[in-house]
Amino acid sequence: MLLDINLELAQSIILSHIPSLASEELPLMESFGRVLAMDYAARHDLPMQARSAVDGYALAVGEAPVNSSFLLKVVPSNEAAVISEDEAMAVTTGGSLPEGTQAVVPHEKTLLQDGKLSVLESIKPGANIKTSGEDYRQGEILATTGTIIDGGVAAALAAFGYSRINVRVRPRVAVLALGNSIVPFDVSPEPHQMRDSNGPMLAAMISQDGCETVSIEVADSIESADKVLRHMLSRADMVVCTGGTYARGTDEARQILEGLGVELFYWGVPIQPGSHHGAGRYQNALVLALSGNPAACAVGYHLFASPALNSMQGLTSLPQIVQARCINGFAKKSGSRRFVRGHAEYVNGGWQVEVLPGQKPSMLKSLLNCNALIDLPAGTPPVGIDDEITIWLL
Amino acid sequence: MLLDINLELAQSIILSHIPSLASEELPLMESFGRVLAMDYAARHDLPMQARSAVDGYALAVGEAPVNSSFLLKVVPSNEAAVISEDEAMAVTTGGSLPEGTQAVVPHEKTLLQDGKLSVLESIKPGANIKTSGEDYRQGEILATTGTIIDGGVAAALAAFGYSRINVRVRPRVAVLALGNSIVPFDVSPEPHQMRDSNGPMLAAMISQDGCETVSIEVADSIESADKVLRHMLSRADMVVCTGGTYARGTDEARQILEGLGVELFYWGVPIQPGSHHGAGRYQNALVLALSGNPAACAVGYHLFASPALNSMQGLTSLPQIVQARCINGFAKKSGSRRFVRGHAEYVNGGWQVEVLPGQKPSMLKSLLNCNALIDLPAGTPPVGIDDEITIWLL
Numbered sequence: 001m002l003l004d005i006n007l008e009l010a011q012s013i014i015l016s017h018i019p020s021l022a023s024e025e026l027p028l029m030e031s032f033g034r035v036l037a038m039d040y041a042a043r044h045d046l047p048m049q050a051r052s053a054v055d056g057y058a059l060a061v062g063e064a065p066v067n068s069s070f071l072l073k074v075v076p077s078n079e080a081a082v083i084s085e086d087e088a089m090a091v092t093t094g095g096s097l098p099e100g101t102q103a104v105v106p107h108e109k110t111l112l113q114d115g116k117l118s119v120l121e122s123i124k125p126g127a128n129i130k131t132s133g134e135d136y137r138q139g140e141i142l143a144t145t146g147t148i149i150d151g152g153v154a155a156a157l158a159a160f161g162y163s164r165i166n167v168r169v170r171p172r173v174a175v176l177a178l179g180n181s182i183v184p185f186d187v188s189p190e191p192h193q194m195r196d197s198n199g200p201m202l203a204a205m206i207s208q209d210g211c212e213t214v215s216i217e218v219a220d221s222i223e224s225a226d227k228v229l230r231h232m233l234s235r236a237d238m239v240v241c242t243g244g245t246y247a248r249g250t251d252e253a254r255q256i257l258e259g260l261g262v263e264l265f266y267w268g269v270p271i272q273p274g275s276h277h278g279a280g281r282y283q284n285a286l287v288l289a290l291s292g293n294p295a296a297c298a299v300g301y302h303l304f305a306s307p308a309l310n311s312m313q314g315l316t317s318l319p320q321i322v323q324a325r326c327i328n329g330f331a332k333k334s335g336s337r338r339f340v341r342g343h344a345e346y347v348n349g350g351w352q353v354e355v356l357p358g359q360k361p362s363m364l365k366s367l368l369n370c371n372a373l374i375d376l377p378a379g380t381p382p383v384g385i386d387d388e389i390t391i392w393l394l
Numbered sequence: 395m396l397l398d399i400n401l402e403l404a405q406s407i408i409l410s411h412i413p414s415l416a417s418e419e420l421p422l423m424e425s426f427g428r429v430l431a432m433d434y435a436a437r438h439d440l441p442m443q444a445r446s447a448v449d450g451y452a453l454a455v456g457e458a459p460v461n462s463s464f465l466l467k468v469v470p471s472n473e474a475a476v477i478s479e480d481e482a483m484a485v486t487t488g489g490s491l492p493e494g495t496q497a498v499v500p501h502e503k504t505l506l507q508d509g510k511l512s513v514l515e516s517i518k519p520g521a522n523i524k525t526s527g528e529d530y531r532q533g534e535i536l537a538t539t540g541t542i543i544d545g546g547v548a549a550a551l552a553a554f555g556y557s558r559i560n561v562r563v564r565p566r567v568a569v570l571a572l573g574n575s576i577v578p579f580d581v582s583p584e585p586h587q588m589r590d591s592n593g594p595m596l597a598a599m600i601s602q603d604g605c606e607t608v609s610i611e612v613a614d615s616i617e618s619a620d621k622v623l624r625h626m627l628s629r630a631d632m633v634v635c636t637g638g639t640y641a642r643g644t645d646e647a648r649q650i651l652e653g654l655g656v657e658l659f660y661w662g663v664p665i666q667p668g669s670h671h672g673a674g675r676y677q678n679a680l681v682l683a684l685s686g687n688p689a690a691c692a693v694g695y696h697l698f699a700s701p702a703l704n705s706m707q708g709l710t711s712l713p714q715i716v717q718a719r720c721i722n723g724f725a726k727k728s729g730s731r732r733f734v735r736g737h738a739e740y741v742n743g744g745w746q747v748e749v750l751p752g753q754k755p756s757m758l759k760s761l762l763n764c765n766a767l768i769d770l771p772a773g774t775p776p777v778g779i780d781d782e783i784t785i786w787l788l
Contacts, residue, residue: 029610032598037631048757049585053687093637093686094756095575135757139395143762150602151695152761155595155688158579159758170489179487185422185552191443192490201549204426208544216423243487291486293447294549301545322740346716350743362447362488363529364440364553367546368537 002266007303007337010269010279011248011318014304017265018311019237019284021171023108028157032208034167035313036147040139043160045133050097053128056106057088057117062125072117079160088117097129104128107303171211171312173305174232175202178225178244178253179292184218197298198242198290205301206239225256233260233282237312240305243292254278262287270378272338273361274300277278292363299321299339302373302394321375324351324391330359330383334376344372344391353391355383370394396660401697401731405712407659408698412705413631413678415565419558422551425452426605428561429707430541436534437554439527444491447522449513450500452483454493456519466511477653482511491523498522540708565605567699569596570627571612572619572638572647573686578612588683591758592636592684592691599695603703619650625674627654631706635698637686647683648672656681665773666732668694668757687755693733696767696788715769718745718785724753724777728770738766739784749777764788 001010059072060083073086075081081098083089088105089098097104103123111118137143142156149165150156157165177196185195196218196327199277203213214236219225225244232239244253254267258281262285264280274296278289286308290300307317330340342353353372358365373392376383383389396403417431447454451520453466454477466482470477475492477483484490490675491498497517503511530536532754538552543551543559551559571590579589590612597607608630613619627635637643648661651674658681668690672683680702684694701711724734736747747766752759767786770777777783 028594029597032601048587051588053754074676079442092575094573094575094588130754130756134754135752135759149597149598151692151756152751153745154598155591155692155758158594159589159591159688160577161589163580179488180488181486185555186550186557194441194488195555197549197553200552201545203423204543204548205545207426278559294553298545298549320740323743346714349717354706356611359527360447360524360528362445362524364546364549365529367718370546394518 001264004268004270005266006070007269007271010266010277010304011307013265013278014286014308015311015317017281017286018308019238019286021312022169023166025166025170029164031107031149031165031167034149034165034170035210035315036143036145036149036153036255037166037168038136039144040142040157040162042136042138042142044138045261046136047130047132047134049132050101050128052091052093052095052097052104054104054106055093056091056104056128057110058083058101058375059088059093059105059123060100062084062102062124072119074112074115074117098289101129102126108238122177148315168313171205171237171309172214172235172270173211173238173240173309174214174226174236175199175206175216176228176239176241177292178241178256180220182218182220182243197294198292199285201244201298201367202240202301202305204318205246205298205306206309209306210313211309214334220310222252222256226260229256229260233262233285233287236285238286238288238308241287241289242297242302244289251276257287257289270334270336271299271303272334275336277304279304294364295341295359295366296361298367298370299373302392303339320393322351322391322393324353324372325384326374326385326387326389327352327354328387330355330374330385331335333382334378334380337378338376338380340374340376341366341370342372342374343369343390344393351391355388395658397441398662399660399662401663401665404660404663404698405701406678408682408702409711410703411659411675412702413681415631415706416563417560418563419560421560424556425543425559425561426548428543428564429604430537430539430543430547430560431560431562433538434536434551434556436530436532436536437525438532440530440553441526441528443522443526444495445524445599446485446489446491446498447524448498450485450498451504452477452495453497453499453513453517454479454494455484456496457516466513468506468509468511475653490588495523496520505754512608542709544657556722560709565631565703566608566629567600567632567634567703568608568630569593569600569606569610570619570622570626570633570635571686574614574634574649575708576612576614576637577682580685582624591688592686594763595688595692596634596636596695596699599692599700599768600703603700604707605703615707616646616650620654623650623654627656627679627681632680632682632699633636634695634703635681635683636691638683645670651683664730664732665693665697666728669730672699673698685755688758689735689753689760690755692761692764693767696786697733714787716745716785716787717782718747718766720768720777720781720783721746721748721779723779723781724749724768724770727776728772731772732774734768734770735760735764736766736768736785737763737785745785
């Protein structure tokens with residue numbers, strides 16, 4: 001086991017131990033936001049045959065004469081029809097065209113009187129006709145594995161009649177708060193106890209990352225921690241422990257995990273907040289231990305858990321890192337590398353970030369309205385107003 | 395009814411007719427991603443009493459002497475304990491402190507031998523103690539109405555034991571594809587028919603916007619359109635019609651809506667794609683008619699439907715607009731204002747956007763990988779490589 005390794009090494013070790021997840025088949029209408037588990041290709045040319053691109057009239061003449069007399073006889077719309085040069089047939093957007101169609105003229109460029117049609121503007125051969133295969137050729141890739149099913153992907157899958165879609169299963173995450181003075185958030189605490197806010201926080205973040213929290217527990221003794229963890233390790237793709245001290249010494253979380261047979265990759269990453277962090281695995285489950293302090297727990301989730309959950313789903317794992325102007329400064333110097341919680345906005349052609357109030361690791365306040373982590377390298381002096389700093393966009 | 399009005403006026407008319415939605419109470423653990431329907435405040439000071447900010451030892455001396463001899467007697471942890479100046483008591487992060495505590499020293503700055511403790515680094519009075527109310531004072535606002543419940547909000551609500559949360563109901567949207575040659579996407583089309591891809595596309599976009607698609611139908615005749623719409627108008631907060639021509643003339647969607655008693659605010663917005671668009675209301679339901687062409691339907695959703703759905707939930711309604719460098723250009727000049735589908739990325743300190751392939755309104759292709767609309771004013775000449783253009787981030 002490695003001790004006190006740097007952040008990037010810790011992240012790369014986690015990302016090299018991502019469990020492989022199964023796929024499942026879902027109805028298209030229940031697959032939105034999920035991640036494709038295979039490539040999807042066009043089953044046929046789209047459109048399969050020429051179609052009208054507008055609401056209007058199909059014409060059999062390549063260049064319709066433009067004038068105000070009513071030249072063309074409007075014949076009834078009929079799927080099997082043929083039109084001749086002196087005829088026009090009403091067609092609808094996306095609808096099929098009669099045999100002999102050379103162009104389609106939109107309604108607004110025509111005048112209709114007594115069943116006779118006049119074309120008001122010149123129209124070119126092929127105008128407003130979608131040719132077969134114009135959008136997709138048979139076999140052309142629509143979307144590759146790892147693509148999130150958004151509106152565009154849903155439209156393409158629907159257009160080819162894909163009604164059941166092969167997607168990655170949602171990673172299952174179990175969350176355990178360790179500590180003898182922690183009670184579940186919906187239990188009234190005794191004076192010496194406090195509510196677990198990390199469990200609901202992590203569950204909300206896990207949900208936002210498209211994953212499922214399968215259980216969320218509190219262990220008020222080492223014995224119950226052992227028992228609950230054993231159960232979690234058998235049914236989750238990732239187990240996240242927060243806190244983990246029972247006043248019997250340091251790094252009890254580490255001892256509990258090792259006692260259960262968890263293979264720890266490393267312990268300790270010298271960042272603030274949240275240096276008491278470790279990662280390992282147990283069979284197919286990834287195991288992360290995060291600090292119990294709320295801000296440290298949140299930072300640890302973003303730096304270690306979220307990239308792993310993204311990677312399990314085949315998505316880009318790490319958040320985008322950009323330069324930003326700090327609008328309010330940060331008075332403390334940073335001994336070790338520090339992740340300050342901020343609110344970032346793109347304004348007037350550049351990113352700016354506000355350092356949020358309540359930056360002690362033990363405080364919740366900086367997690368409200370937080371959409372960025374400010375990455376201050378070890379030894380950074382106090383940050384001034386308008387200083388340029390590096391931020392991770394969450 | 396107004397005819398052919400500009401985009402900004404159309405948007406402001408829609409936003410001035412947003413139906414007011416009810417709220418509902420959900421368990422905190424089922425409220426993630428939802429929008430608060432009231433302000434939430436701290437129910438008490440947090441912490442309620444002084445707590446340890448680290449795992450370590452509570453000391454009764456303000457400035458513990460630093461040396462290597464073992465001075466302090468470690469006494470058993472006890473919720474009701476008092477410590478004296480020659481004693482230390484093990485405490486855990488977030489745990490309560492014995493009476494008399496002046497400071498907490500972290501484990502890693504101590505040595506323990508034979509039940510006696512030595513402090514290795516100087517420690518200041520008050521160090522590592524969370525004072526009562528340090529994070530929140532009773533009555534202080536945690537999050538205001540209109541806030542999305544993310545990890546930080548969930549943590550704050552949990553910390554005060556809010557177990558049932560008052561949130562906005564999800565707007566209910568009904569989607570109807572009008573047109574006599576359209577079949578549901580999971581039905582095999584006859585040669586003259588085509589699958590409805592707009593319904594699944596809109597449902598995916600509606601889901602991404604945090605709303606619920608309550609029904610999605612296809613009407614292959616004016617009579618069935620009438621019947622289905624009547625039903626939808628009675629049970630949805632928004633009805634979106636796409637297409638709407640049955641080869642009997644122009645603007646049949648408009649005639650159908652007016653025939654049902656929908657009060658139309660306007661009809662026609664001179665943008666490409668999707669100028670055949672209108673908006674109105676029927677009792678409490680907002681009604682939007684969008685073009686049936688896939689790209690026009692998608693653009694119409696982003697410009698008209700999505701802002702309305704955001705506004706119903708009390709969220710920022712319009713997308714962010716930024717300047718971007720076009721990396722591949724766009725060869726057509728734009729007669730009317732045009733919304734080109736693009737893929738935007740923030741790279742090397744600036745936004746860049748790629749014009750996606752397949753920009754005909756009748757094509758799906760430009761909707762794949764689309765995360766931005768490029769806004770080209772009327773009369774814009776062809777866009778060159780590296781030209782600066784305006785984009786709407788989706």
